[in-house]
Amino acid sequence: MTRRPHTLLINPTIASRHSARFPLALLNLAAALDRHGESRIIDGNIDRDTVAEVLSVLDHESFDAVGMTVMGGPHVPEAIRLSRAIREHSPGLPIVWGSYFPTLFTDAALNAPYVDYAVRGQGEDTLVELVSALTGEGPPLSAIAGLSWKDGDRIVHNPARPFSRGNPPPLLPYEKLGDPRKYLSRTFLGHRTVAHQAALGCRYHCTFCGVAAMFGGATALPTAARLERELGYLKYDVGADSVQFFDHNFFDREAEMVPLLEVLARLELPWWCFARADALINLSEESWKLVRRSRLRMAYIGAESPDGQMLKEIRKGTRPDQTLEVAEVCRRHGVIPEFSFMVAPPTHTEEETEQTFDFIRQLKRVNPACEIVIYIYTPLPESSMHAKDRGRHRATPLFDLGGLPVVFPATPDEWAQPQWVNYACHADAPWLDERLRRRIDDFVTVLRCRYPTVQDMRAPHWAKRTLSAMAAWRYRIGHYDRPWELRLANRFVQLRLPQVQGL
Ligand code: B12
Structure with a gap:
C-alpha cells in the first residue's frame, strides 16, 4: 500500500x-x-x-x-x-x-x-x-x-512548469486554519473584510513586476459559478461584509468580466482591487453601471510614472494621459483611484522624482479624492525575469552612489540585511542620496497630512482635519522642506501607511 x-x-x-x-x-x-x-x-x-x-x-x-x-x-x-x-x-x-x-x-x-x-x-x-x-x-x-x-x-x-489554470477544489480548505472568522478585519470597506483571489496571473509583462516574473504574462479568470460559490460562502457562512481582492489585475477583458461583475452586483459586498488605467477607461457605460451596483470602493492603479518614455521602457503599456483620464472616470463613477508611483529611478533620478510630484498635484486637481502611494523604483535583476521575458528588453545598468555596479545579494542572509529588505519593499535604493531621500520623505509627509487616507480607521476625524489644515499652506505653495510641525503632530496622530500595511 x-x-x-x-x-x-x-x-x-x-x-x-x-x-x-x-x-x-x-x-x-x-x-x-x-x-x-x-x-x-x-x-x-x-x-x-x-x-x-x-x-x-x-x-x-x-x-x-x-x-x-x-x-x-x-x-x-x-x-x-x-x-x-x-x-x-x-x-x-x-x-x-x-x-x-x-x-x-x-x-x-x-x-x-x-x-x-x-x-x-x-x-x-x-x-x-x-x-x-x-x-x-x-x-x-x-x-x-x-x-x-x-x-x-x-x-x-529543471525546465519551467507551463502556466496552469489549476484544479481548485469547490471551496478552499478554510477549516484548516481553525475559525476562519479570525481572518476578517475592520477596514474602510466594512467591519469584516475578507481577502480573496479570483483570477490567477496577469497578461502583462511589466519589467519591474514580480507577477510578470511569476506568470510570464499568462492569466486565467475564474468562472462566475466559482466566484459566486466562494464569495457566497465567505458572506453567508463566514460573515464577511466586504472583500479585498488579491488578484494581480482584476479587470481583464470586458466581455469576460461582465459575468463576474454580475456576481459582485448580486452579492453587494463593497470591494477593493488592483486594476489598470486602460481597462477602466475603456469600460462601457453598461459595465460601469454594474461596477457601481457591485459597490467597488477603491481600485489600486499602478500609475508608476508621469514619463511616457519611462512607461515604455518598463513595458507598462499605459500612458500618463490615461492615468489622468482614469482619475476623472473614477470620480464620475464614485470609485476612489489609489495610484501608485515609482520615484527615484536609477537614471534622471531627481528630475523624474520632481516631475512625479508635479503630476501628483495635477491628479489631485482632477480628482481630489484619489489616493497616492509612493515607492522607490527598485528594478528586478534580469536573472529574475520569467524565461520568456529574459533578453527582451535592455536593462538599465545599476550603479550605487560611489559609481560602482550594484551587486545583488547571493544568499537569503544577504537579502535579510536591512538595506536589501528595504530594496525589496521599494523603500530604498543604492543610488538614492540622503538629500533626495529626505526630499521624498518630506513630500510624502506633506501630502499624506494634507490628504489623509480614507483607509485610516484609527485617527479621529477632527485629528485628520487638523493635520490637513496644518499642511494646507505648505501644499499650496509647494514648500515641502522640513515639515517639522507635521512630523511632531504625526507623533500624536499616527496615520496609516497603505504602502506598508496594505488595507
Ligand atoms: C497578500 C499580499 C501581501 C500581504 C501578506 C502576504 C502573506 N504571505 O501573508 C502583505 C500586505 C503583508 C504584503 C506585504 C508586502 N508585499 Co505582498 N502581496 C500580497 C498579494 C496581494 C497576495 C499574495 C497572495 O496571497 N496571492 C495568492 C496566492 C494563491 O498566490 P501566490 O502567493 O503567488 O502563491 C502561489 C505561488 O507563489 C506558489 N507558492 C507560494 N508559496 C509557496 C510555498 C511553497 C512551499 C511552494 C511549493 C509554492 C508556493 O504556489 C502558490 C499557488 O500556486 C500579492 C499579489 C498577488 N496577487 O499575489 C502581493 C505581492 C506578493 N507582494 C509583493 C511585495 C513586494 C510585498 C512587500 C514585500 C513590499 C510592498 N511594498 O508591497 C510587502 C512587505 C511590506 C512590509 N511588511 O514591509 C509583491 C512581490 C513581488 C516581488 N518582487 O517580490 C507582490 C507580487 C505584489 C506586486 N505585484 O508587486 N503582501
Whole structure:
C-alpha cells in the first residue's frame, strides 16, 4: 500500500495579527496536497511565537517535508529563522521554499544550507510531485517541472512548469486554519473584510513586476459559478461584509468580466482591487453601471510614472494621459483611484522624482479624492525575469552612489540585511542620496497630512482635519522642506501607511 505523504506548510510572520489575511498560497497548496496525502498549516501571522509552535508540532507529528512561503522583504529574515530552527531540530527533514523570493532569486534561495528545494512559479503540482518523490513514490527529481534542487554542490534548475489554470477544489480548505472568522478585519470597506483571489496571473509583462516574473504574462479568470460559490460562502457562512481582492489585475477583458461583475452586483459586498488605467477607461457605460451596483470602493492603479518614455521602457503599456483620464472616470463613477508611483529611478533620478510630484498635484486637481502611494523604483535583476521575458528588453545598468555596479545579494542572509529588505519593499535604493531621500520623505509627509487616507480607521476625524489644515499652506505653495510641525503632530496622530500595511 502506498503511504500518504504528510507536509507541514508555514507562512512566516509578515503582518500584524490585525492585518492577517487568509494565507491563500498555503490554502491552495493544502488543497492540492490533501488529494494525495495530508497537510497541516501554521500561519505566523496568527501564531506569533512561530518557532516554538513549529518545533512543538514537529515533536508530535512526523512529516515528509516542510513547505514555506517566502516573499522578498521582511518575510526573508523570518523564513531564515524558522528554517534554521527546523534544520537544527530535525536535520533530515527536507525544507522547500516557494513563492516570490525563490521564484525571482532561485540561486540565492538555494545558496543556503537550510533550503533544499526551491519551487518556481505556481506551486500546486510541483509540490505534490516533489513530496511524492521524497517518499519514494513519485517521478525522479530531474523530471519535476518548476523545481530547482541541489545535486551535490551543483544547483539544478529543471525546465519551467507551463502556466496552469489549476484544479481548485469547490471551496478552499478554510477549516484548516481553525475559525476562519479570525481572518476578517475592520477596514474602510466594512467591519469584516475578507481577502480573496479570483483570477490567477496577469497578461502583462511589466519589467519591474514580480507577477510578470511569476506568470510570464499568462492569466486565467475564474468562472462566475466559482466566484459566486466562494464569495457566497465567505458572506453567508463566514460573515464577511466586504472583500479585498488579491488578484494581480482584476479587470481583464470586458466581455469576460461582465459575468463576474454580475456576481459582485448580486452579492453587494463593497470591494477593493488592483486594476489598470486602460481597462477602466475603456469600460462601457453598461459595465460601469454594474461596477457601481457591485459597490467597488477603491481600485489600486499602478500609475508608476508621469514619463511616457519611462512607461515604455518598463513595458507598462499605459500612458500618463490615461492615468489622468482614469482619475476623472473614477470620480464620475464614485470609485476612489489609489495610484501608485515609482520615484527615484536609477537614471534622471531627481528630475523624474520632481516631475512625479508635479503630476501628483495635477491628479489631485482632477480628482481630489484619489489616493497616492509612493515607492522607490527598485528594478528586478534580469536573472529574475520569467524565461520568456529574459533578453527582451535592455536593462538599465545599476550603479550605487560611489559609481560602482550594484551587486545583488547571493544568499537569503544577504537579502535579510536591512538595506536589501528595504530594496525589496521599494523603500530604498543604492543610488538614492540622503538629500533626495529626505526630499521624498518630506513630500510624502506633506501630502499624506494634507490628504489623509480614507483607509485610516484609527485617527479621529477632527485629528485628520487638523493635520490637513496644518499642511494646507505648505501644499499650496509647494514648500515641502522640513515639515517639522507635521512630523511632531504625526507623533500624536499616527496615520496609516497603505504602502506598508496594505488595507
Ligand atoms: C497578500 C499580499 C501581501 C500581504 C501578506 C502576504 C502573506 N504571505 O501573508 C502583505 C500586505 C503583508 C504584503 C506585504 C508586502 N508585499 Co505582498 N502581496 C500580497 C498579494 C496581494 C497576495 C499574495 C497572495 O496571497 N496571492 C495568492 C496566492 C494563491 O498566490 P501566490 O502567493 O503567488 O502563491 C502561489 C505561488 O507563489 C506558489 N507558492 C507560494 N508559496 C509557496 C510555498 C511553497 C512551499 C511552494 C511549493 C509554492 C508556493 O504556489 C502558490 C499557488 O500556486 C500579492 C499579489 C498577488 N496577487 O499575489 C502581493 C505581492 C506578493 N507582494 C509583493 C511585495 C513586494 C510585498 C512587500 C514585500 C513590499 C510592498 N511594498 O508591497 C510587502 C512587505 C511590506 C512590509 N511588511 O514591509 C509583491 C512581490 C513581488 C516581488 N518582487 O517580490 C507582490 C507580487 C505584489 C506586486 N505585484 O508587486 N503582501
